[in-house]
Ligand code: ATP
């Protein structure tokens with residue numbers, strides 16, 4: 001029996017004239033993601049995309065896993081291909097649907113007859129196929145109002161398809177339809193989730209990580225790369241820039257009041273990230289901050305941090321509880337990587353009593369003892385770039 005994957009694109013249906021660009025982007029992602037599994041033929045037709053594997057050894061389970069991680073897909077199903085002939089439709093349906101039919105008590109049949117030359121009308125198709133399924137699976141009953149399962153038959157110009165049951169897609173919009181933004185990625189739980197959430201809205205990602213060797217280790221950097229590799233399963237390839245941050249942190253530690261360490265450090269991070277973002281064509285920064293999670297994430301502290309940035313800062317986790325963030329990180333499978341115990345540069349110079357309601361005047365005063373510009377220049381000169389895919 002030949003099978004295809006049938007994809008329903010979600011919000012794409014709403015996008016009017018942009019729709020075909022959105023669909024083309026989605027199809028590019030599908031092609032890239034399924035490429036290692038062998039050749040596939042892809043067709044668009046009325047808010048659905050048909051993927052026809054060309055090899056008989058195609059791994060449908062692996063393909064379904066990959067498709068469930070592509071943004072822009074609301075739901076998808078596996079469908080059996082048959083001749084446009086009622087005899088073949090009934091035979092194929094019985095074989096293809098058998099495992100599911102054994103699990104349920106009631107069903108109904110829906111027919112979509114796009115090929116108007118097909119001899120039977122939609123109600124006739126439903127009656128014939130329904131009757132044949134009742135014969136084959138005598139425990140079943142038809143329930144048109146509240147069936148356990150709906151069996152769909154589609155008669156299209158290029159073939160007939162049978163499917164039932166939909167698998168959930170990743171939702172969102174195809175990556176690349178919304179421009180690019182730069183995620184400030186630490187090795188923690190939050191920032192990979194923030195990255196994933198913005199990629200879900202169609203945003204392409206670059207990433208910036210601040211490393212402070214020897215206070216932070218090579219292992220910590222590898223952990224960040226592992227996290228991004230997991231995010232890249234959804235977002236596509238991510239360019240990571242690693243910024244040497246040791247000198248800046250040491251200078252802050254030496255010259256600034258301890259209560260402002262974290263805040264001043266975060267202002268440096270934002271400023272450097274923005275410069276890298278502009279160079280790389282990103283239109284916004286993304287962070288994993290959430291109001292009140294730590295001292296540097298009170299509203300006042302976020303305001304003081306944002307004074308250094310002139311592009312929008314997206315904080316998709318801003319109103320979420322830690323437990324909600326953790327649930328998402330488990331779902332996208334970054335949690336087990338994030339919880340490996342390697343130090344982040346934020347944890348190296350942590351003040352005992354950070355200011356939770358910092359005064360921006362005083363922070364600026366405290367920064368005066370630093371030569372900000374040359375510190376930033378030296379950090380930028382040491383940036384290393386890695387492509388994560
Ligand atoms: P996370 O779990 O993502 O590390 P967090 O709750 O530990 O977040 P902070 O350490 O205060 O919070 O960092 C807040 C945000 O600042 C992070 O979500 C991330 O976007 C950014 N950030 C923190 N440390 C770094 C770093 N070393 N490199 C790049 N960005 C960082």
Ligand code: MG
Pocket residue numbers: 186187188189344346
């Ligand atoms: Mg952190």
